[in-house]
Amino acid sequence: MKSYFGKFGGQFVPETLMPSLLELEKAYERFKKNESMQAELKKLQRDFIGRPTSLYFAERMSKATGQKIYLKREDLAHTGAHKINNAIGQGLLAKFMGKSRIIAETGAGQHGVATAAACAKLGLECVVYMGEVDMERQQPNVIRMRLLGAKVVPVTSGSRTLKDAINEAIRDWITNIETTHYMIGSVLGPHPYPTIVRDFQAVIGREARSQILSSEGRLPDYLVACVGGGSNSVGLFHQFINDSKVKMIGVEAGGYGIRSGKHAARFAGGREGILHGTKSFVLQNADGQITETHSISAGLDYPSIGPEHVFLRELGRIKYVSATDEEALSAFRYLSETEGIIPALESAHAVAYALKLAKKLPNKKLIIINLSGRGDKDLPEMEKGLKI
Numbered sequence: 343m344k345s346y347f348g349k350f351g352g353q354f355v356p357e358t359l360m361p362s363l364l365e366l367e368k369a370y371e372r373f374k375k376n377e378s379m380q381a382e383l384k385k386l387q388r389d390f391i392g393r394p395t396s397l398y399f400a401e402r403m404s405k406a407t408g409q410k411i412y413l414k415r416e417d418l419a420h421t422g423a424h425k426i427n428n429a430i431g432q433g434l435l436a437k438f439m440g441k442s443r444i445i446a447e448t449g450a451g452q453h454g455v456a457t458a459a460a461c462a463k464l465g466l467e468c469v470v471y472m473g474e475v476d477m478e479r480q481q482p483n484v485i486r487m488r489l490l491g492a493k494v495v496p497v498t499s500g501s502r503t504l505k506d507a508i509n510e511a512i513r514d515w516i517t518n519i520e521t522t523h524y525m526i527g528s529v530l531g532p533h534p535y536p537t538i539v540r541d542f543q544a545v546i547g548r549e550a551r552s553q554i555l556s557s558e559g560r561l562p563d564y565l566v567a568c569v570g571g572g573s574n575s576v577g578l579f580h581q582f583i584n585d586s587k588v589k590m591i592g593v594e595a596g597g598y599g600i601r602s603g604k605h606a607a608r609f610a611g612g613r614e615g616i617l618h619g620t621k622s623f624v625l626q627n628a629d630g631q632i633t634e635t636h637s638i639s640a641g642l643d644y645p646s647i648g649p650e651h652v653f654l655r656e657l658g659r660i661k662y663v664s665a666t667d668e669e670a671l672s673a674f675r676y677l678s679e680t681e682g683i684i685p686a687l688e689s690a691h692a693v694a695y696a697l698k699l700a701k702k703l704p705n706k707k708l709i710i711i712n713l714s715g716r717g718d719k720d721l722p723e724m725e726k727g728l729k730i
């Protein structure tokens with residue numbers, strides 16, 4: 343398995359973690375070839391997650407824009423987003439490796455909830471590190487995780503948010519390496535995580551490809567997905583990488599606008615750097631200190647991006663744009679009122695850009711938007727933003 347995507351990725355970790363990364367890589371190679379494991383994964387995807395998720399024709403949105411727009415409905419996956427695809431996959435892999443304990447870290451709580459659900463299902467002990475500030479902001483998800491049997495550990499160091507929770511999880515992993523698997527939630531971290539997470543999310547694109555072929559008899563013209571760490575987007579895109587006619591667009595969080603400096607658009611404001619074990623594009627100041635990011639959606643609010651994205655962008659295969667908080671809010675409302683679907687604020691960024699794109703294109707282009715999650719979790723934010 344390659345540990346780099348071009349010159350991005352790699353393993354920038356303390357020496358003590360190297361044996362575990364190697365063990366994980368070896369186990370994953372065996373897991374991929376193990377027929378009973380693959381059968382078990384398929385069964386869980388179908389019965390527990392509810393796959394395949396539908397590829398839904400957005401009729402009113404299509405009529406209004408003159409295009410043919412489809413939504414890949416990851417919001418219908420169990421626990422409300424695509425994150426469960428990876429959590430179930432890694433949970434199964436951990437069991438295969440003989441690990442009995444899972445640790446994870448979470449910001450908004452979506453990955454924490456997916457991890458807790460997967461662990462409950464698979465009978466694994468689950469510990470989730472979460473910054474104290476995030477625990478206050480995301481109270482309902484803390485309750486969900488605890489109901490699902492996870493231990494949620496408040497992190498009180500530093501800014502008491504996601505990056506401090508990551509540091510704490512790494513400390514735990516080093517201490518308990520024999521029994522414990524560290525479940526990373528996006529295509530981030532040291533090799534082999536970006537590859538493993540991508541593979542578990544690639545089910546999205548495999549389904550979407552066969553679904554669009556059966557409903558339209560041809561491949562789409564455009565794929566549009568939001569990009570936090572980059573797992574739902576690469577999950578959709580991966581199966582289409584070799585179809586050079588299919589254009590792919592990743593939408594980053596533009597926050598208050600690129601010029602404000604308050605955003606999480608790594609490709610607009612970042613440069614090459616290393617964060618949390620991987621070489622990628624990072625939002626940083628002139629001295630290489632990580633800069634504060636801002637997005638209305640917690641799931642897109644991270645200063646780095648999966649290394650494979652940087653590589654695919656260099657190849658010119660994927661184009662990256664951004665949508666602001668305001669654009670996402672308006673798309674959130676638009677989709678709710680036009681299609682009867684309340685999207686996650688993260689997904690609303692993809693909808694916002696797709697709407698803009700649809701207005702510029704000649705008619706009857708086939709567009710698939712990845713609807714990475716549902717919006718119930720965002721209702722408190724929405725109340726502030728939309729003045730409902």
Ligand SMILES: *Cc1c(COP(=O)(O)O)cnc(C)c1O
Nearest residue numbers: 528570571572573574641688715
């Ligand atoms: C976590 C999350 C994201 C962002 O993460 P990616 O790894 O970029 O997919 C997007 N949408 C939803 C609903 C999320 O929960």
